[in-house]
Amino acid sequence: MSASSAPVVTPPASPTRRWWHWVMLGLVALSGVMLLALLALDPWLRQYLEKQVAESSHGRYQLHVGQLQTSLWHQSVHVRGVRLRTVGPATDTAALPPVQLELGHARLTGVGLWQLVQRGPVPIDSLVLDSLHIRLLGKLPTAKQPQPLYQRLPLHLQGIRLKYLALRHVQAAYQPAPQARVAWKQASFSAQDILLSAAGAADSQRIGYAAAMTAQIQHVAAAAAQHRLALRSVRFVSRPGTLVVDSVAVRPQQPLSEVRSRNARISLHLPRLLLTGLRTAALARHQFWADTLLVLACDLDMTAPRVPPPPIHRLLAPWLSRVQLEHLLLANASARIRGLEQQPRSQRIAVQGSQLRIDSVGAQDQRRVLYAQQWDVRTGVVMARLDPPFYQLACQSAHLATRGGLLEINNIRLRPLVSVAELSRRKHHQAPHVTLLIRQLRATAIQYAALVHQHRLAMQTLALRQPRLQTRSDGRFALNPEYSVATPEALRHLGFILDVRRISVQNGTLYTIYRAPQNPKPGELTINRVSGTIENFSNDPHQMSAAHPAVVHATAWLQNRCRLQATLRANLLDPQGRHTIAGTFSEGQLSMLNPMTVPTKQLLFRSGLVHHIRFRMQANRQRVTGPMWASYSALKLTLLSQKGGADHKTLGSRLKTTLVNGLFLRDDNPRKGKLQVGRMTSARDLRVSVFTLWRQGIVSGMLNSAGVPAPLSKKLSEQQDKPVFK
Structure with a gap:
């Protein structure tokens, strides 16, 4: 057989080559499977999400995702046309309120897939939700034992680290109850570096797991x-x-x-x-x-x-x-x-x-x-009612500063809202009809903390600049049956501690108008240019005692024509209201009193010149007593009558005038070189203020100095006008 006719024998494949073929075949098969998986991932994931919402809400909610696209290569998820609606009835196991939600689109990028597979802390680059509309009816249920958010992550993840979160074009409406709702037309929200984990929850520098966040909401409407x-x-x-x-x-x-x-x-x-x-x-x-x-x-x-x-x-x-x-x-x-x-x-x-x-x-x-x-x-401007509805209190401006204890109030005005007769009628007794103007009130070193915590009003100084006080009263009404609070001893009964080291009054005016029961024309009396100080005005037992009383120094002008000066000392904690006043009157015509005495007492000072008056008064809750040294000359009185003619004189009033001037009154004091000392003696009516008591003392002393016997001068000083209306 020749060499050319010998058969050709193929050598067997090597083991290495056979392995490579199988590897290639496996890769092709795996690629096909992965391709099929990728093609089926989006529908599967969409169905999974829809199914999870239905199961977790026990059929209460239905989720529809219009489009979902995932990209493993870009590690992203893109969602469009998300709708969530309520389809099932509320049950005891799922007491979830009706919800309507629409989301235009959302994109999740930069998801760490390897960490997701390992269920470790998952890094995410961003999550953006756009065109989110939410309508929630009914109150959200509260968990009995709420867990932190990081313990409720899906897939039992150990945590999520989101670099950027944004919600854009958000509209929302929430109505937990028929009468309560909140809604807004436009809102946006963003947060950076959100760490949903135990470490993020424990980080005291974060707010809601985020390192930083911003939010803006527009056109909010709510009812509750x-x-x-x-x-x-x-x-x-x-x-x-x-x-x-x-x-x-x-x-x-x-x-x-x-x-x-x-x-x-x-x-x-x-x-x-x-x-x-x-x-x-x-x-x-x-x-x-x-x-x-x-x-x-x-x-x-x-x-x-x-x-x-x-x-x-x-x-x-x-x-x-x-x-x-x-x-x-x-x-x-x-x-x-x-x-x-x-x-x-x-x-x-x-x-x-x-x-x-x-x-x-x-x-x-x-x-x-x-x-x-x-x-x-x-x-x-500050306004308020005082003793409502009878008075209106207002000021033009005020300044309060706790540092330094300052209080400054400018142009204070107290005015009555009803007439003097209407005020007394509605109170069922004589009531002072007060109008008050104070140019400025200024207090220093007020202890505001003590006022709040201890109900103690303490200050160093209180200054009243240019106060103007006008009082009107109507004698046709009965006296107030209650005890007056305008007395020194009334300070004991305040419900708090009051302690003012020094009160000062600058250039004040007191204007008194009184209508007697039988005379429609009122009497008028003015005290002008009032200035003075009050030291130790307090009801604090540590400050007030008989050894350390309140001391008042005051000067003023009567009818702007006669200067008067007085010093008062009073232990304001004395239950008997004991106090003393020493004072003087300068030279002045007694006729200056006629605007008050003629309409109210039918008493006319025809003549009389006061040279000097000095008195020393002791007063308490029972009476006022003390000596008065009154030097005057040419004193002549005329007693008038309401039944008289144009000059208010009748035969009886003329006879009384002659008897008084001839038998009782001494024209001059001193007389024959000897000054007759008058005695101030008058009983106190606790229904009237202490100012009335002082006036009674002055009147009784003047009458007694002028020759009226002490019992009669006492009776005349205490005499009250008989009211018409009981």
């Missing part, structure tokens, strides 16, 4: 607690901790009432609120720490509730255990409170508070005033 709220915009930035609120309006669903309601009714307009320096991490501990809260042009009108609300720290307790605010600034505000008899209101209010601590510790701190270490308050 019988009020409606409208808000233009809110912007929050966690770094540097800023909150800006624009154009807030709160309106009650029921009109404001002039009587107290069951709950407070509030009408509020707030153009702008700015909060800076907010420590967002403290919110996780239910505490609020911030640098400055600025409130601009706040206009508050409210009806007070029947039951006063508890202190602020108790109201905040369910949400915040402590509020720490370095500065509170309120500018150009106004306030009015209805339902209170006083009906207070004020304009142009400016408030500065420093170092506020609102909690039980701050409330009880004896160094603080209403939670703050310092307050500075300025106002424009």
Whole structure:
């Protein structure tokens, strides 16, 4: 056989080559499987999500995902057309409220797949949700034992670290109850470096697991607690901790009432609120720490509730255990409170508070005033009712500063709202009809903390500049059956400690008008240019005693024509009301008293010149006594009659005038070189003020000095005009 005809033998394949073929075949098969898996992943994942929502809500909710695209290469998920709606009834096991949710699109990028497979902490680059609309009806259920969010992650992941989260074009409406709802038309939210893990929850520098976040909400409308709220915009930035609120309006669903309601009714307009320096991490501990809260042009009108609300720290307790605010600034505000008899209101209010601590510790701190270490308050016009509804009290401006204990009030005005007769008629007795003007009241070294915590009103000085006091009274009505409180001993019965080291009055005026029962023309008396001081005006037992009494020094002019000077000493804690007055009157014509004595006593001083009067009075709750040295000349009286003619003289009044001038009165004192000392003797009626007692003492002393016997001068000084109306 030739070589050319020999058969060809094929050598067997090597083991290495056969292995490679199988590897290639396996790779091709695996690629096919992976391709099929990738093609089926999106539908499977979409169905999985829809199924999970239905199962976890027990058929209450139905989820529809319009489009879902995953990219393992780009490690991303893109979702479009998401809708969540309520299809099943609420059950005891799934007490979930009705929900309507629509999501335009969402994109999840940068998912750590390897960590996801290992169920470790999964890194994610970003999650963006756009065009999210939510409508939630009914109250959200509360878990009995709520778990932290990081313990409720899917697939039992150890944690998630999301670099960036954004919600854009969010609309929401939430109505937990028929009368309560909140909604907004536009909102956006973003957060950076969200760490959903135990470490993130324990990080005290994070807020809601995030290192930083921003939020903006526009056109918010809400209703709750019988009020409606409208808000233009809110912007929050966690770094540097800023909150800006624009154009807030709160309106009650029921009109404001002039009587107290069951709950407070509030009408509020707030153009702008700015909060800076907010420590967002403290919110996780239910505490609020911030640098400055600025409130601009706040206009508050409210009806007070029947039951006063508890202190602020108790109201905040369910949400915040402590509020720490370095500065509170309120500018150009106004306030009015209805339902209170006083009906207070004020304009142009400016408030500065420093170092506020609102909690039980701050409330009880004896160094603080209403939670703050310092307050500075300025106002424009302030108005309120006093002894409502009879008087209106107002001032043009006021300034209060706890630092230094300052209080300054300008142009104070107290005016009656009814006539003098109407006032007495409605009170069923003679009532002083008072008009008061004070150019300025200024107090220094007020212990505001003691006033708040100890009900102790203590100050160093109180100055009244140019006070003008006018009193009118109507003698046709009966006297007040109650004891007068215008007495020195009444200070003992105050419900708090009052301690003023020095009170000063500058250039005051007292104008008295009295209508006698039988004469429609009132009598008038003016005391001008009143100046003086009161030292140790106190009911504090540590300050007041017989050895250290209150001391009053005063000078004034009677009818602007006769100078008078007096010094009073009184132990204001003496239950007997004992006090002494030493005083003098300078030269003056007695005819200056006619504007008061003619209409009220039908007594005319035809002539008489006082050269000098000096008296020393002792008074208590029973009587007034003491000597009077009155030097005068040419004293002549005329007794008048209501039944007389144009000159109010009758035959009887002329006869009485002759008898009085001829038998009782001495024309001159001293007479024949000897000064006759008069005795002041008059009984006290506790129904009238101590000022009436002093007047009675002066009258009795003058009558006795002029020759009227002591018993008669006492009786005449005590005589009250007989009222017409009982």
